[in-house]
Amino acid sequence: MAINKVFNSPDDAVADIFDGATVMIGGFGSFGGLPVNLIVALAHQGAKGLTIIANAGGAGFELSKRIKPEGYQDIGILFENRQVKKFIGSMPALGGMPPTSPLERLHNEGKVEIEMVPQGTLAERIRSGAGGIGGFYTPVGVGTVVEVGKEKKIIIGKEYILELPLTADFALIKAHKADTLGNLVYRGTARCFNPVMAMAAKVTIAEVDKLVETGELDPEVIVTPHVYVSRIVEVTG
Amino acid sequence: MKIHLDEQTIALRAAKEFADGSAVNLGYGMPVLCANFIPEERRIFFQSENGVLGYAGLATDEEKDYELINASDQPITPAPGMCFFDSSASFDMIRGGHIDTVVLGAYQVSETGDLANWGRPGRPATGMGGGMDLAVGARKVIVTMMHSTKEGKARIVKKCTYPLTARQCVSMIFTDIAVMQVTERGILLKELAPGWTAEEIQALTEPRLIIASDLKEIEL
Numbered sequence: 350m351a352i353n354k355v356f357n358s359p360d361d362a363v364a365d366i367f368d369g370a371t372v373m374i375g376g377f378g379s380f381g382g383l384p385v386n387l388i389v390a391l392a393h394q395g396a397k398g399l400t401i402i403a404n405a406g407g408a409g410f411e412l413s414k415r416i417k418p419e420g421y422q423d424i425g426i427l428f429e430n431r432q433v434k435k436f437i438g439s440m441p442a443l444g445g446m447p448p449t450s451p452l453e454r455l456h457n458e459g460k461v462e463i464e465m466v467p468q469g470t471l472a473e474r475i476r477s478g479a480g481g482i483g484g485f486y487t488p489v490g491v492g493t494v495v496e497v498g499k500e501k502k503i504i505i506g507k508e509y510i511l512e513l514p515l516t517a518d519f520a521l522i523k524a525h526k527a528d529t530l531g532n533l534v535y536r537g538t539a540r541c542f543n544p545v546m547a548m549a550a551k552v553t554i555a556e557v558d559k560l561v562e563t564g565e566l567d568p569e570v571i572v573t574p575h576v577y578v579s580r581i582v583e584v585t586g
Numbered sequence: 587m588k589i590h591l592d593e594q595t596i597a598l599r600a601a602k603e604f605a606d607g608s609a610v611n612l613g614y615g616m617p618v619l620c621a622n623f624i625p626e627e628r629r630i631f632f633q634s635e636n637g638v639l640g641y642a643g644l645a646t647d648e649e650k651d652y653e654l655i656n657a658s659d660q661p662i663t664p665a666p667g668m669c670f671f672d673s674s675a676s677f678d679m680i681r682g683g684h685i686d687t688v689v690l691g692a693y694q695v696s697e698t699g700d701l702a703n704w705g706r707p708g709r710p711a712t713g714m715g716g717g718m719d720l721a722v723g724a725r726k727v728i729v730t731m732m733h734s735t736k737e738g739k740a741r742i743v744k745k746c747t748y749p750l751t752a753r754q755c756v757s758m759i760f761t762d763i764a765v766m767q768v769t770e771r772g773i774l775l776k777e778l779a780p781g782w783t784a785e786e787i788q789a790l791t792e793p794r795l796i797i798a799s800d801l802k803e804i805e806l
Contacts (some may be wrong), residue, residue, distance in 0.1 A: 469677030469719030
């Protein structure tokens with residue numbers, strides 16, 4: 350008998366995220382693949398001193414209206430709430446926007462630390478963490494600020510830098526469908542960072558559009574196998 | 587009269603470089619406009635680093651689906667053969683040299699093809715996104731940019747003063763007044779916007795330009 354992974358609400362699913370935890374948050378940029386309901390639940394829950402690993406730092410609700418007229422919630426709410434001490438990602442702020450996103454504002458005030466990671470390096474550091482790899486050599490960042498403080502190596506005549514793995518206490522991710530075992534499938538470009546983050550945390554919490562019975566998903570198209578998924582919450586809208 | 591090409595026209599000219607059947611990634615800003623200028627007879631497989639290959643183009647308001655977007659957060663439309671993948675697979679594709687061409691914006695390009703396109707003075711939280719991976723990994727890096735800053739300073743420089751994206755990666759530069767190629771000997775001026783002379787382009791460019799023997803007006 351498999352354990353029950355199905356939670357009734359996003360609030361229940363994130364209840365034990367503790368102060369000082371490292372939390373990966375899936376998605377890509379401002380919307381599409383972001384586990385919005387879990388993010389808002391974490392904001393309500395109030396854990397502090399978090400390290401957030403995510404591709405983008407979010408816009409926050411006010412600035413989001415410049416991108417989508419009705420506005421939307423994103424990771425920005427966690428910075429507005431002062432729950433984060435460090436952000437690790439590739440796009441902390443939106444370059445084309447005025448410097449008013451919550452993360453950029455707090456960073457400029459010295460209240461949140463940022464570790465800037467090229468996007469592909471971010472994905473690969475997470476995959477390394479997920480797969481038990483101790484790091485990897487990449488040509489990305491050679492000759493730039495990214496190489497500062499890192500081991501360099503020439504391999505077959507080409508220069509590389511050493512990048513180290515990333516793991517997390519929790520991963521909050523968004524998928525399209527889950528079965529009750531926790532197998533996941535995604536929809537469109539909402540896949541992005543979700544599958545790789547799902548594999549790299551001690552506890553992976555998935556919000557899904559639809560929960561189905563075990564056996565209903567085609568085994569040939571399952572992207573995230575259930576061993577990686579600890580909790581599932583079905584959300585609507 | 588001197589003509590400055592607008593962003594749409596620069597994108598149109600850059601898009602002429604895409605070979606039929608090639609995989610092309612378009613960066614944030616002016617580069618994504620290239621998607622609008624692909625001739626009917628050519629099939630280009632647009633890749634976006636958030637995890638899609640082979641989308642058709644940009645969606646209208648009626649068509650938009652926020653789970654089908656490009657890396658600039660713009661809703662896109664499907665095409666037959668389109669496929670999805672996650673971020674790590676996407677960057678294997680990019681870093682591993684499987685993308686034929688990437689078009690990127692730039693603050694500065696140096697005479698050796700160094701690219702600076704992400705960090706801005708006074709904006710320490712602005713990140714590089716996937717720009718570094720694309721600049722290092724794509725087989726051919728094309729830049730679309732305005733030739734000068736709003737204050738009239740050169741953006742094509744001897745040495746970049748803005749934070750670097752990658753060294754020696756740019757192969758072609760398309761601006762509002764010129765088309766240039768980065769060569770081992772320096773920057774080759776190949777095409778001019780209507781009304782401009784090579785001397786006038788040189789005056790707005792820091793490094794010494796090599797003038798192509800077949801220098802001509804930009805062909806659109």
